Amino acid sequence: MGALHNLISIHDLTRDEIDLILQRAAEMEEIAVTRSKLLNGRIMACLFFEPSTRTRLSFESAMLRLGGSVLGFADVGVSSAGGKGETLADTIRTVERYADVIVMRHPLDGSARVAAEFSNRPVINAGSGAEEHPTQALLDLYSIQKMKGTIDGLNISLCGDLKYGRTVHSLAMALIEYDVKITLAAPEQLQMKPSIIQVMKEAGLTVVEVDNIDDAINEADVVYMTRIQKERFPDIREYDAVRGRFRLKREDVEQMPDDAIILHPLPRVDELDPEIDSLPQARYFDQVEAGVVTRMAILDLILN
Amino acid sequence: MGALHNLISIHDLTRDEIDLILQRAAEMEEIAVTRSKLLNGRIMACLFFEPSTRTRLSFESAMLRLGGSVLGFADVGVSSAGGKGETLADTIRTVERYADVIVMRHPLDGSARVAAEFSNRPVINAGSGAEEHPTQALLDLYSIQKMKGTIDGLNISLCGDLKYGRTVHSLAMALIEYDVKITLAAPEQLQMKPSIIQVMKEAGLTVVEVDNIDDAINEADVVYMTRIQKERFPDIREYDAVRGRFRLKREDVEQMPDDAIILHPLPRVDELDPEIDSLPQARYFDQVEAGVVTRMAILDLILN
């Protein structure tokens, strides 16, 4: 068994465990290029009850770079495992006989923890329900640490849909382990839940709430953008108004310091103007690569 | 060429060949854990004309544990190989150029044999039509042998849908090679075909037919349960009545000897009460693992 067993929620990790993962991720940078045999012979199953090519490929790429192999899973929603009325418990108790580690995504809150309870093999939560996406939070932390050299002491702005985005919930919960100032920039309809803000404040973080993006990027070291989904707005005019206020444009970014960074879990729609892609602050595609090394670290710590 | 060429029907195998496969499966137990390079460089194609994530993953896991690799097949029903009006013969003659062995599932009886005739590479039948599922029969035999120490001399009850289930047809045909007493427990609408019972009796087996599960588990060493599908019953009340009579409950199992075993090809719906999962007789998830080593043995015997 590795240094970690399951990875279900960012809440389960101590600061020491987070530090261990980020440190191992840094060591994976070189292995990601040279490749290795660290997980030679190990098998990863991807059990995705909702589609996410991006997250699945990131895990697969991580596993392959470590010399492991991957069971060729179709998305499970339409397949017979998980179909024919089978319970999640039965699916898990079957798949654990095929693989050494299960990477699972599921639309329901709590599903990953249920899976871990029924599994004798480690389970990694690749997104469950509206709240948990711990590997995304860890890769976001690693991106910040790698690009800024540190996390403590930074001004970090979380922008866009702070109500429904599980990415930003997991990241907020990870950041309470650090000494940071948080600016929350969301339209009125999509603000962060008071309970999460409460937890952040109780952890000693300075938290400021604003309703536009200009106030969020002024002094930010890190601007973390998220997609605002049209479906959240019953009235399309309301959506259009909000969208305009939460779009990063070239003139916005040019006013930011050169060493500020813009992150985004991707895919974006139009909240990041493509014109900013070539600016030094735009680091969201580097963040994709940081995701691979972070997942390499997680797989290695769990399986080795 | 290995000790086997194709594996199309359980009828094609002599008792000696079955013994060879079961013995090799036992040897694979250790390799399944340590992994090996026995099939290093070999490529397996999965050609599934009807979906079966479970069977496909079992084969993939077996191949990966032996160091081989797997072509990343989507289910073929909706893909271009096998689509655009192409014949099965053409699909096979194409896929055999990509892989060293073809694992095929197809809804039509006889399809696997047709495939084998057109292929210069070995073909393994992973389920065809209503009658053949030879690797399931072999893993069932291996499960019994492993868990009971022997097959000869046992009382084996086959329960549930004995009319349509190809699993139970293949298993019945495999058991004629052994000296066993068979109890067939099925509702009137889902009884085993007389022609199969005839073959079993001619082979010298004692065969008893009952219409409820209580009479099937009394003296059984092995209870092999199968799913009763609602679609078989035009009248839902009839289904509900039958379902009640063919459900294994905790009080049933507690009356069985501790060393009796309950198997099931999975997935189950409600014919096995989850309350029995923790009882010592419940071995259907161990059977999943027995499936991986049995398929390792088959792949090894065919390719090495």
Next chain:
Amino acid sequence: MGALHNLISIHDLTRDEIDLILQRAAEMEEIAVTRSKLLNGRIMACLFFEPSTRTRLSFESAMLRLGGSVLGFADVGVSSAGGKGETLADTIRTVERYADVIVMRHPLDGSARVAAEFSNRPVINAGSGAEEHPTQALLDLYSIQKMKGTIDGLNISLCGDLKYGRTVHSLAMALIEYDVKITLAAPEQLQMKPSIIQVMKEAGLTVVEVDNIDDAINEADVVYMTRIQKERFPDIREYDAVRGRFRLKREDVEQMPDDAIILHPLPRVDELDPEIDSLPQARYFDQVEAGVVTRMAILDLILN
């Protein structure tokens, strides 16, 4: 970086580069059987925006025979990369962080070149729009060279749908590098575009146009057949008439010299009578195998 970087269009290749690929393909014949570790640790992503199991499996088989591995891509049309309104540029800039080479198929003309412009990793065009399918053209050239010993000096007939088939467009453009006589045999509705014929003539090729298959196979060293799709004909009777005239039957082939060869990109419908499959001229399934070694050569030249 290898001897090639991207492979987007057959137009981009000089005769020297084509010769290099065909020569490397010949060297791959042995490696295709023995397997190798030439691309050990390298990762290939298949980004298929339209389904093509055949082409995808050919690339995957090539990569696996060279010891590389493959990201388990579902077709992208329905997945989240490429979905949720994401641009092709963003999908490419994400996937290039997961893999060492991107094999892409896309319904739009020019898409592969756009992808290559945004990618820091090599991109291989596995079919784009109506015109480009360069790896098919190269495997066709390699098939001819392997089976006939040479390409220069041959009489080559291209038959069937010469208007819409991207395969035959790419092959025609590849053949302008050679000294060949081309016969174009197509029904009136499906003739090769005058602009392509013009390019062929300007390159010094002899080009003859006929409207039936008999005139195309008389003196041909190579008969390259393609599928005529029913959907191209508003009037079904018109389709039936054309289909009859563009079908290779046993009596046709028996009049061809024994060392003439019949190729087809597959899948076929009924333009090649199955009765000819056993004749010595029928080489379209050998062409499938030639496709694997050609793609091995391309992957090796790009990645090594």
